[in-house]
Amino acid sequence: MADRVTNITELPLDILVLIFPYLDAKSFLALCSTCKALQQPSIRLDPAYWSYATRSTFRVPNQPVVQHDGLRWQSMYRRLLTQSRVYTWGSNTHHRLGHSYQQAPVVRNPTLPRLNRFFHKTHCSFPTEMERTRELGIIADLQCGGWSTTLLTSKGALYTAGVLNGQLILSTAPAQDHLHALRFPVGYPYSTAAAAYDEPTIAIRQFSAGRSHILGLSDSGRIWSWYHVQKAGLHVKFLNIDLQDASLVDVTDGKPSLYGNVKQVVAGWSCSSAYVYGTGIIVWEPVSRAHNEEETDAMLVLESAEVPKTGYQRTKGASRESDEDKALREEVGVVLNYIILEHFVVFVTDLGKVFCGRFGEKHRIDDILELRQLRNESGSPSDVQGSFRRFAVFKQGEVITAHHDYLEACWNARTTNPEQTDIEGLKKIPALQHNDVISVAFGDFHFLALHSNGSITAYGTELQSCGALGLAGDGSPEGRLRGIAYNGFGHDGKLLPHAYTHGRQVWFEPEKKEWLKHLMNGGKDRDEAQERMQLFSSDRNVQGEVSEWIEQEGREWDKAKGEDGLGAYFALRVSAAGWHSGALMLVNEELADKAHEYDWRNKSFPRLKLSDGREMPGTVPFDEWRFGRPEWQLDVEI
Numbered sequence: 001m002a003d004r005v006t007n008i009t010e011l012p013l014d015i016l017v018l019i020f021p022y023l024d025a026k027s028f029l030a031l032c033s034t035c036k037a038l039q040q041p042s043i044r045l046d047p048a049y050w051s052y053a054t055r056s057t058f059r060v061p062n063q064p065v066v067q068h069d070g071l072r073w074q075s076m077y078r079r080l081l082t083q084s085r086v087y088t089w090g091s092n093t094h095h096r097l098g099h100s101y102q103q104a105p106v107v108r109n110p111t112l113p114r115l116n117r118f119f120h121k122t123h124c125s126f127p128t129e130m131e132r133t134r135e136l137g138i139i140a141d142l143q144c145g146g147w148s149t150t151l152l153t154s155k156g157a158l159y160t161a162g163v164l165n166g167q168l169i170l171s172t173a174p175a176q177d178h179l180h181a182l183r184f185p186v187g188y189p190y191s192t193a194a195a196a197y198d199e200p201t202i203a204i205r206q207f208s209a210g211r212s213h214i215l216g217l218s219d220s221g222r223i224w225s226w227y228h229v230q231k232a233g234l235h236v237k238f239l240n241i242d243l244q245d246a247s248l249v250d251v252t253d254g255k256p257s258l259y260g261n262v263k264q265v266v267a268g269w270s271c272s273s274a275y276v277y278g279t280g281i282i283v284w285e286p287v288s289r290a291h292n293e294e295e296t297d298a299m300l301v302l303e304s305a306e307v308p309k310t311g312y313q314r315t316k317g318a319s320r321e322s323d324e325d326k327a328l329r330e331e332v333g334v335v336l337n338y339i340i341l342e343h344f345v346v347f348v349t350d351l352g353k354v355f356c357g358r359f360g361e362k363h364r365i366d367d368i369l370e371l372r373q374l375r376n377e378s379g380s381p382s383d384v385q386g387s388f389r390r391f392a393v394f395k396q397g398e399v400i401t402a403h404h405d406y407l408e409a410c411w412n413a414r415t416t417n418p419e420q421t422d423i424e425g426l427k428k429i430p431a432l433q434h435n436d437v438i439s440v441a442f443g444d445f446h447f448l449a450l451h452s453n454g455s456i457t458a459y460g461t462e463l464q465s466c467g468a469l470g471l472a473g474d475g476s477p478e479g480r481l482r483g484i485a486y487n488g489f490g491h492d493g494k495l496l497p498h499a500y501t502h503g504r505q506v507w508f509e510p511e512k513k514e515w516l517k518h519l520m521n522g523g524k525d526r527d528e529a530q531e532r533m534q535l536f537s538s539d540r541n542v543q544g545e546v547s548e549w550i551e552q553e554g555r556e557w558d559k560a561k562g563e564d565g566l567g568a569y570f571a572l573r574v575s576a577a578g579w580h581s582g583a584l585m586l587v588n589e590e591l592a593d594k595a596h597e598y599d600w601r602n603k604s605f606p607r608l609k610l611s612d613g614r615e616m617p618g619t620v621p622f623d624e625w626r627f628g629r630p631e632w633q634l635d636v637e638i
């Protein structure tokens with residue numbers, strides 16, 4: 001026998017990494033500081049440790065695209081302890097944004113009675129912090145539903161602003177409180193006080209907000225479903241599928257069998273779904289109580305549909321595999337992630353393939369279809385995200401977006417054109433390619449991308465200037481400075497093609513809003529800027545170029561970084577649905593206060609040399625481009 005190990009640091013690394021998960025963050029860092037060997041970044045910033053610690057301590061969902069970035073997970077862990085904040089923007093009907101956004105109206109005629117001294121603003125185009133969320137402690141996740149915004153706390157409690165089904169409730173109904181704790185039936189702890197959530201049957205581990213219902217997965221593996229903010233959730237059970245309690249996993253061959261455990265729930269546009277190990281994706285009609293069932297605490301789903309070929313799991317003893325399993329392993333692989341759109345399920349597997357299936361009657365799916373143009377022969381896994389009618393597929397730095405019309409076309413051609421040759425509809429928006437995009441969240445007409453450095457960029461259209469893009473403006477002139485063109489009677493705001501080359505970042509610094517206002521008022525010298533502003537207002541190309549210049553100035557502004565390399569406003573999650581958006585932010589207030597160095601008060605309305613050779617009128621010197629004038633790709637279609 002070799003020398004006895006006298007010090008833990010003499011253990012080989014492959015043994016040490018097995019010990020790490022048993023240490024809390026403090027002990028882990030203490031261990032790393034015991035010797036030089038453990039100080040090296042590959043250990044101190046071990047991505048496996050920090051992503052596990054962050055996700056298990058704070059219930060933060062995994063982000064597959066940055067799973068292997070240890071520094072990022074560690075910085076997030078540190079910041080989550082004190083800095084989580086929730087921001088929302090867009091349409092605020094039904095109070096779905098969770099902030100009243102009250103404003104004193106401009107009193108034009110002071111002799112009129114001062115009715116409505118404060119009014120409830122229904123549009124909000126600048127990210128605004130949700131009210132009364134700081135008292136909830138650390139927020140782990142946020143998701144928008146059709147008329148609601150729901151938060152998950154690190155203790156496993158869910159809170160919702162707005163209403164779950166806006167079609168059943170008049171938008172003029174009197175205002176409710178801002179946030180409601182989602183409740184459980186009688187017999188379970190009612191209160192969402194921390195203590196109650198030590199109960200694993202109701203502490204929520206993962207949740208999903210669909211258009212008009214919410215699904216939650218508890219620590220013990222139970223599925224809960226809410227159809228109304230003020231009504232207790234229902235425990236969902238199935239007639240045909242045996243779900244295992246997560247705490248009672250069957251241990252065979254020394255390895256726990258996950259068979260029957262629920263991995264995740266996904267609430268879609270109009271149906272509920274879950275991924276069950278060994279069974280695959282199951283889909284059912286969202287549950288609710290009938291009028292005489294107020295006491296019901298569980299609902300037995302009699303009819304659920306399994307999405308074919310989604311149940312394959314890799315097992316160690318491949319020799320015991322049936323022929324059917326072998327075929328599945330080669331043709332489909334293991335489902336890594338999936339989404340539920342209005343008419344389709346879309347999933348990616350560990351073979352690097354993407355499949356879809358179209359819902360038939362009662363959400364049944366007869367067969368699945370591989371999306372051949374999204375296949376990558378190198379077999380590298382990808383991710384899929386999306387809702388309602390649009391989705392994005394992630395592939396080695398590329399983000400390919402598509403509308404469900406594309407799926408429909410592939411589906412209809414499944415016998416005539418199985419290779420899907422020449423079927424159009426896959427888009428590569430330049431700003432999303434090889435630009436560190438972690439996730440893309442889709443509302444009805446707008447979508448938002450989250451970049452790994454914590455910035456968010458916005459795309460698409462905000463109907464009736466509802467503010468869903470979050471680029472400021474409220475339909476007033478400032479939005480034009482960000483590149484939004486307002487059209488027609490409804491005053492719909494549509495992002496100009498210029499904005500798709502490098503994106504338009506959502507700003508969180510209130511001062512940037514002041515800056516836009518200052519520019520729209522003509523800057524330092526209104527008379528000098530008059531002619532330029534007219535050109536800006538009447539020529540979309542000029543508007544596009546000026547908005548790009550402003551974008552570059554804005555990016556320069558938030559260059560300041562904390563010690564951890566993260567900016568003052570760091571987005572952890574972004575979500576969108578219907579006509580609104582939300583983000584879970586880590587806000588370094590000290591840094592945010594410091595970052596006021598940009599001297600905008602003394603600036604003129606920008607004067608540029610335009611890409612077509614024209615010079616914008618005026619007498620002030622021409623403005624320079626911080627990062628050079630881009631080569632725009634103006635033929636984007638979304």
Ligand SMILES: *[C@@H]1O[C@H](CO)[C@@H](O)[C@H](O)[C@H]1NC(C)=O
Pocket residue numbers: 375376377378395396
């Ligand atoms: C697969 O990914 C690699 C790396 O990004 C790329 O070079 C290759 O073209 C891709 N193949 C297909 C078929 O898309």
Ligand SMILES: *[C@@H]1O[C@H](CO)[C@@H](O)[C@H](O)[C@H]1NC(C)=O
Pocket residue numbers: 435436451453454455555558559567
């Ligand atoms: C973050 O990344 C985006 C996309 O790569 C980039 O445009 C932006 O300037 C970066 N922001 C900061 C503050 O580094």
Ligand SMILES: *[C@@H]1O[C@H](CO)[C@@H](O)[C@H](O)[C@H]1NC(C)=O
Pocket residue numbers: 599602
């Ligand atoms: C504003 O700009 C002028 C010249 O461009 C400069 O002399 C002056 O100091 C500036 N004022 C402030 C407050 O920075």
